[in-house]
Amino acid sequence: MCVHRCRTFCRITMASVLKETAGLYETLKAEWNKKNPNLNKCGEILSKLKISLLELNFLPTTGTKLTKQQLILARDVLEIGALWSILKKDIPSFERYLAQLKCYYFDYKDELPESAYMHQLLGLNLLFLLSQNRVSEFHTELERLSAKDIQTNVYIRHPVSLEQYLMEGSYNKVFLAKGNIPAESYTFFIDILLDTIRDEIAGCIEKAYEQIQFNEATRALFFPSTKKMTEYAKKRGWTQSPDGYYSFSSQQQRTEEVTIPSTELAQQVIEYARQLEMIV
Incomplete structure (x- = not known):
């Protein structure tokens, strides 16, 4: 009872x-x-x-x-x-x-039944892993998806394409991809990824050049406005001369540290930026 x-x-x-x-x-x-x-x-x-x-x-x-x-x-x-x-x-x-x-x-x-948000969220997870440079986990998650989803689903294809651009060093394509996101929710993680790329490019510029012109730096770092460039330069401790050139606070450490890969990457990125500007 x-x-x-x-x-x-x-x-x-x-x-x-x-x-x-x-x-x-x-x-x-x-x-x-x-x-x-x-x-x-x-x-x-x-x-x-x-x-x-x-x-x-x-x-x-x-x-x-x-x-x-x-x-x-x-x-x-x-x-x-x-x-x-x-x-x-x-x-x-x-x-x-x-x-x-x-x-x-x-x-x-x-x-x-399949959720309408499944592919969007799985794609966001891939983008999250990419933005954190967790490439091994990115590929592990990718293996759980079907070949069809990887090749044709817009939410999955976007982070997969970004990873390919990163492997190629085609940073200009990564920045262009921000204008072609499959959902607004992707903005958060792609902004983190772009900030990481900017830091890498800036580091290469600091090692490859003694100074860089303001407009050239703005193009190389893919900033949409001069204001953003100024804020970023200040954050990195770059100083601007009256004639519009940036010099770097790490300059005294530069002499023996310059490497060919850094110089080539910086030159390649600047050339990409110039080509991109011509296209736009």
């Missing part, structure tokens, strides 16, 4: 939590789909939903049998969480959400 009452009580409690979770998700979805969602409010709801999903065992664990509806609900929550993390510029949070989502995308791919 006691066991029966206990089971009945548990079912009622679980049903209550399930109803509350579904209501929270609808509230989250309504806020998220607004033109300018309140990110703090979304974050608060996501925190509550993660607790509810754990209470309901909706996040896949060994021995837990979940219905298709439960899996889809959990997947939808995690997808919003991943995209929310990008808007909040919270990289660790994005990485945690993606780690959980892979279970739904790969382990349950035969049981669930």
